Amino acid sequence: MADLQLELKEKIIEQLSLEDIEVSDIDDNDPLFGDGLGLDSIDALELIVLLEKDYGIKLKDPKEGKAIFESIGVMAAYIENNRTK
């Protein structure tokens, strides 16, 4: 799980162009949106694409993302339970 969390942090920094942020700056429980990393709605769509492309998880309803992308910890747990690749 720790490896997956690290992998997610690296992917998020790369995919969402968070150039001033290091892996060590992101706590597993930090909120990804709002006051946390400050991600926006386009970032949410990028995360949905990332879930499908890298882990084979297709969200039926984009609104599900709100709960899944609460933090790295929550996201990693969801991937662990639902991944198909």
Next chain:
Amino acid sequence: MMVEDYKITSFCSIKDNKVIVDNKVLYVHEEQGTVKEFTKAIYKSLGIKYPKFYKMDTLCKLGFLATEALLRNAEKPDNQTALVLSNRSSSLATDRIHQESIANKEDYFPSPAVFVYTLPNIVLGEISIRHQFKGENAFFVSEQFDAKLLTDYSRLLLDTNKASNVICGWVNLDSNKYDVFLAIISRKGNTILTEEQLNKLYHT
């Protein structure tokens, strides 16, 4: 009818690895590399703190940086500033990236963050958000720098009080080739706005 003289208050170009404002070199990039690397180096050198910059496509980065350089030492334009930009290649650089991501039906993962930049007028939005500009804005695609169009359109906006200032110019990017020229048009300054003068400054 009396025709009011407007002025080219300030101008900026980003060409040949240099950022130049009012004929003074603001930044020179000594390394050979990509436009993306060049824009990041300009961002760092100007000491800008605006994380959204990194999310922009390269065309937007060029327009954003030219505006930052232009307004760096200028009196802050009010929110009725209009933007009239133009280029030759539209958003082709980003269109190509998007096209590659949808070319293979077996590996079809278009990026939303790329797709939102597949229009050239997004440059106007990025600049407006940064500086809270609420004046008119327009983006024209033409074969080459059209000083007459920019001069006429800027004059019209000022004559009809649709804008207090106009930032006009050219922001072009195709592959690794870029060419940027922006000018502030207002009632302040010494250089009278004419088509010939704008053309001359662009070609400087």
